[in-house]
Amino acid sequence: MTPKKRVSMKEIEVVSDPKVIKLMMEPTRAAIIKLLSATEMTVKQLATELGKNPGTILHHIEKLKKVNLVVEVRTQQTPTGIVQRYYRARAREFRLGIKQMMETEGGVAKFAEDRLNSIVRSLAVFGIEIPESQLVEATDMLRNLIERENDLISDMPILDQKAYDRLSKQDRTDASRILRRYLLNRDPMYVELRRSWHELLRRFDRGVKL
Amino acid sequence: MSTKNANFRVLLQDLKISFKFAVKNLVSFVLGMIGVLIVTGLLIALLALFVLVPFLLLGGLTGITDLILTWVRTTQSLQGAAAFLMTLLLVTPLIAPLMVAIGALYGMGREIVESEGTTAEGIFAWYSKKFFSLAAVGMIQFLVVIVPLAVTTILLGPLSFGLEQTGWASATIATYSIYATFMSGLMSLAFPAVIDGNSILSSIKISVRLSTRYFDRVFSTWLSYLGIGTLLSFPLLAWPLAVPLSSSQVGMWTTIIAAYSIIAVLFTFFVLLPATVIGMSRIYMILISDNLSGSSEFFTESFDDDDVSIIGGD
Numbered sequence: 001m002t003p004k005k006r007v008s009m010k011e012i013e014v015v016s017d018p019k020v021i022k023l024m025m026e027p028t029r030a031a032i033i034k035l036l037s038a039t040e041m042t043v044k045q046l047a048t049e050l051g052k053n054p055g056t057i058l059h060h061i062e063k064l065k066k067v068n069l070v071v072e073v074r075t076q077q078t079p080t081g082i083v084q085r086y087y088r089a090r091a092r093e094f095r096l097g098i099k100q101m102m103e104t105e106g107g108v109a110k111f112a113e114d115r116l117n118s119i120v121r122s123l124a125v126f127g128i129e130i131p132e133s134q135l136v137e138a139t140d141m142l143r144n145l146i147e148r149e150n151d152l153i154s155d156m157p158i159l160d161q162k163a164y165d166r167l168s169k170q171d172r173t174d175a176s177r178i179l180r181r182y183l184l185n186r187d188p189m190y191v192e193l194r195r196s197w198h199e200l201l202r203r204f205d206r207g208v209k210l
Numbered sequence: 211m212s213t214k215n216a217n218f219r220v221l222l223q224d225l226k227i228s229f230k231f232a233v234k235n236l237v238s239f240v241l242g243m244i245g246v247l248i249v250t251g252l253l254i255a256l257l258a259l260f261v262l263v264p265f266l267l268l269g270g271l272t273g274i275t276d277l278i279l280t281w282v283r284t285t286q287s288l289q290g291a292a293a294f295l296m297t298l299l300l301v302t303p304l305i306a307p308l309m310v311a312i313g314a315l316y317g318m319g320r321e322i323v324e325s326e327g328t329t330a331e332g333i334f335a336w337y338s339k340k341f342f343s344l345a346a347v348g349m350i351q352f353l354v355v356i357v358p359l360a361v362t363t364i365l366l367g368p369l370s371f372g373l374e375q376t377g378w379a380s381a382t383i384a385t386y387s388i389y390a391t392f393m394s395g396l397m398s399l400a401f402p403a404v405i406d407g408n409s410i411l412s413s414i415k416i417s418v419r420l421s422t423r424y425f426d427r428v429f430s431t432w433l434s435y436l437g438i439g440t441l442l443s444f445p446l447l448a449w450p451l452a453v454p455l456s457s458s459q460v461g462m463w464t465t466i467i468a469a470y471s472i473i474a475v476l477f478t479f480f481v482l483l484p485a486t487v488i489g490m491s492r493i494y495m496i497l498i499s500d501n502l503s504g505s506s507e508f509f510t511e512s513f514d515d516d517d518v519s520i521i522g523g524d
Contacts (some may be wrong), residue, residue: 044325054325055317055332059339062407075499077213081227082326083495 008161011176013091014154018104020067021096025108028052029060033069033089040073040088061087069094095154098146116143127207134204141200145193152187153180214497216427224431228489231322232481239484241330242318246311246337253307298356302349309348310341315484316401319491336405344401346410351397355390395432396421402494420497431493435486442474442482 015021024030031050035041043061047054064070065087073086101112116139120130130138156179158164164172184190232239262274281300317336321328336344396418403413421428449467496502 042324043321047325053321053329053332054327055321055329055335058321058324059335065407074501075495077496077502080326081223081230081492083323083492083499085324085495085499 008165009088010091011156011172012093012095012153014095014097014150015069016097016100017067018100018108020069021101021104022108023063023067024069024094024096025111026060028056029064032057032060032064033094036070036087036089037092037094040086042076042084042086044082044084046087095150097150098143102143113139123201128201128204129206130200130204134200138200141193141197145190145197148187148190148193149184152183152190156180156183213502214424214427216424216430220427221430221434224489224493225434225485228485228492229481231326231488232485234326235318235322235328235484236480238328238330238332239315239318240480242328242333243311243315243479245330246314246333249334249337250307250311254304257303257307302352305352306345306349309352310337310344313340313344313348313401313404315487316405316491319484319487320402320405320495322488323492323495340404343404343410343413347400347404347413350410350414351394351400354397355393358389359386391433391436395429398428398432398490399494399497402491403498405491406494406498416498420494424497427493427497431489435482435489438482439478442478445470446474 015024024033028050032046035046035049041049043054043057046052046061047057050057061070065072069090070087071090073088075083075085077083096112098112098116102109117135120135120138120142123130156176167175184194266274314333314337317340318328318333321332397414399417399420400413403416404410408416446467449463
């Protein structure tokens with residue numbers, strides 16, 4: 001059924017359901033989510049933007065609607081007679097729950113593991129060279145840090161949702177960033193995890209310049 | 211009056227748009243329909259094989275012949291409703307793939323309604339992805355429209371259709387026609403609802419709810435398509451009455467009517483049916499929407515182009 005009332009758009013959503021994570025990892029669906037996180041669009045607009053058939057887009061939209069990643073915003077009749085629905089993402093930013101990704105079958109866990117390893121190795125370009133022997137420890141620490149961060153920011157408290165929706169994009173983004181930092185810094189567990197992570201980085205710091 | 215209700219101008223506009231899109235997407239529809247009919251034929255053949263192969267393995271050709279003869283004898287020995295129900299039992303599963311084919315056309319219709327265009331191969335995606343829902347909704351529609359015929363047979367018995375009872379027969383046929391038209395109208399939005407991702411029962415409920423709430427819009431359009439179909443078949447039914455069999459012009463009339471039949475059948479299958487599918491899908495989209503706007507009321511949620519942030523990082 002078409003949703004009966006306008007659904008507020010969340011600033012950030014951490015996706016923790018392994019099935020939804022798997023669904024989001026399909027390239028066309030990932031591209032649709034990215035576009036709909038930025039603006040509301042019709043099937044026709046998405047099809048043009050992604051170079052796909054409207055039918056293909058419609059099937060993907062239906063799947064995304066079922067798992068509540070995408071919602072219908074409004075319906076519009078055009079002068080040509082078509083009746084197009086506008087869709088948008090449920091949140092402005094989606095993060096995949098790293099813990100759940102690790103538990104998901106079908107290559108998702110491998111993808112998450114490779115991604116973490118790749119991030120840790122990439123630090124070398126800035127002068128932090130973590131040796132292979134320490135790679136497992138480093139990726140575990142990073143994983144725990146991300147997991148805790150996701151837990152804390154996935155449900156940011158908003159007192160007045162209507163007022164929040166009325167904010168300009170810049171104000172909303174900047175205020176959200178300030179609040180995220182505040183939430184993270186007041187959590188002892190996160191602070192400890194971050195301290196340990198930074199300690200590890202310092203151990204292998206071969207010349208990060210200020 | 212709501213933009214969802216009907217008036218003569220809205221009805222004309224609905225019909226005009228549906229026929230315009232049907233003609234515009236003629237090639238896709240023709241190719242899609244031919245393709246899906248082949249698949250449907252193969253599926254029905256496969257279903258028949260599932261029934262026949264065990265008998266062939268167990269009893270050979272004689273086994274199948276015996277099976278058919280037993281079926282015919284049983285049906286002949288049964289009276290009225292029982293015979294009808296026996297036939298229904300055989301026909302209903304075979305109808306399912308055909309219902310899916312019709313339902314899948316609504317998938318093409320939906321693509322057109324939302325984006326002006328469709329592709330022939332698109333129908334196969336709907337056919338496979340919505341197979342069971344479309345089959346179930348199609349069977350429900352079929353049974354709801356057909357079962358009263360069985361009830362009528364039980365109540366009136368074979369005599370009602372006898373020559374002595376032509377009055378009864380006419381009244382029964384007339385009543386049944388009204389019933390079938392009404393029920394098919396009530397369920398005319400069930401396939402678009404399935405295509406929209408609703409479950410089997412929800413689709414039926416939505417169709418009934420929208421058809422009763424917006425009775426004027428749904429039924430005026432539905433009856434118009436049925437009316438056009440009836441008008442198209444009218445010359446075929448009327449010409450034997452208009453031209454006496456002894457007439458010397460029978461040969462010429464036969465040729466004219468044969469040519470007309472071909473054109474009428476092609477028009478019905480490749481223009482009228484797609485137009486109906488597009489029209490009903492479009493009406494579904496309009497009636498189901500909670501937040502419908504015309505192009506003049508166009509607005510876009512303000513997503514600022516200027517993406518400048520003064521607070522960095524996360």
